[in-house]
Amino acid sequence: MTLIRVLAAGLLSLLGTSLAAAQPGSSQPVRIIVPYAAGGLVDVMNRIMALRMAQTLGQPVVVENRPGANANIGPAHVMQAPPDGRTILATASYFSTNPLIESNLQWAPEKLMPVARFAVSPNVFVVSGKSSSVTLKDYLAEAKASPGKPIADAGRGATQTMVQQILADTAGVKFTPIQYKGGVSYVPDLISGILSGGVAPFNVALPLVKGGQLHGLAITSSKRSALLPQVPTMAELGFPEAAIDSWLGYHVPAGTPPDVVARLVAAVQDATSNEETRAKLAALGAESSYLDTSAFKAFLQNDLTRAQRAVKLSADNR
Template sequence: MRSFFFRCAFALVASLPLAALSATAADAYPSKPIKILVGYSAGGAVDAIARSVGQRMAATLGQPVIVENKPGAGTNIAVKALIASPPDGYTLLLAANALAVNPSLFQPVPYDLERDLTPVSLVGRVPVVLAVREGSEIKTLAQLSAATKAKPGTISVATPGNGSTPHLAMELFQHTAGLSWRHVPYKGGAQALTDVLGGHVDVVAVNALEALPLVKGGKLRVLAVMSPERSAVLPGVPTVAESGYPGFESSVWYGFVAPAGLPKPILAKVHEAVQKALESSEVRDQLAAAGGVALPGAPELFGKLVKDDAARYGKLIREANIKPD
């Protein structure tokens, strides 16, 4: 009995320094620069949002926030770099929909969403749009649907690539509307838009950020936005739901994740810094300029969004037999 009590007492004492160390680390956080990983090249939408939000986070946390671009493998390189990092709050990832898509799109499965990651905060959402060149005979989504049904498989739709969010949004709409398009994948949205403007492809599915300059220049006409509500920068364009497909929506979202095992006190500090950043006019204006909206909220809400999207797009990927480029 005496031995039993001795072992219990020893275990309790041995655990105290670890608990104290954990509490001290949380109290001292942050004591050095914080890194935001981005799985896309510099100059893109995710990179720009990471830098804007990071700048505001730095003001709140009192430490520099540095953006590090790690493009490649459909963002899997950046995600794996995050997972390999210590769960101490000094390495974060600004992710987009690919985070939820890739476990179903790639084989072998590159990571486990629940086991390997900690959701921190949703940042915002930008709608996917369906658009045609200004001179196209197709003027509305209803006309596009009618033309497709008259000659199934003849209407071509460009996307930024197999497994991209616009591609999956396009596939999801096809399933919803009972249509059959000919998919033309590209290595990014710029070339897809170029070929639609040149008349080589009929329609393009792309995020609103990439389409806006061409819309403002009178070269591209947006038939519908796939967000739940109309875009503030495209107020005259109906949603897909308004165009005869109630309940349909598909958007590009952005959100912060950290490695699994991030201590709750540090998670709370990072989350608070992101929420304050989303309150700033600079961040909100940047998202609005891209046709998007800021979406602050609890880590649990972002975690549910990722989980729900993983299930929704995973089902679509299996049924449509979608493969990565």
């Protein structure tokens, strides 16, 4: 009986730890692992979400940055974490693209479970404010007349690169991609006109288009932005395939119990419906865009299909 009591006590201790992680009011924090540096857009958006999610979950929610290796360190860490709901991975387009373009990955998508999507942020096709092209139709006509125009390349696998690759393929034009290291370091060359055009994140494009340094020719969102109402959507212009927004969501280690996942889903849904949270995200150029687990899975499959097309186009154009 003594051995049975010892084993039972050990089992209850382990179960208690798991339950503490899954129950409201636990003092044990939930960690959101962001695979990017602190202070960036993805980091800030996740900190906004963490504030509201902590209220819903009834326990602390903290953001932990694990940048590096093209956003591959964070997923590897979360994949190896206990599947108890206390370690969440902040995911974005890298989740679809990195497995297609990186060798020797230390993580695998199938080892991570989708929870929910919480936001999308559009991208804007821009040219210099000095450019003679004031519409996408003009720009593409010039590109067809003079193939090989230099265009900003945000990096292999980046959402912005996917947009321009699919646009070029659909429109039947050829560009010469100029690669830049780090974020949106190509923006000064867009403004000066060294580059014929490129795709920029909305939060980067907004002040420059409003200030006249750049012209916005098309936006990837499903409808025109109230902040840039003069910029038509890709779909309006006949290029729905290039209407690719940046997105943000959450994954957890495979094997996380369904009830724990359900609590996290509820916290994400609450945060994305909260007016204060929505306003804070909107101020960063993002839109609260909740998808539950099932809808998020379907979205990820579509995102993977687009990523596969873009990666193939990139390889074909080398």
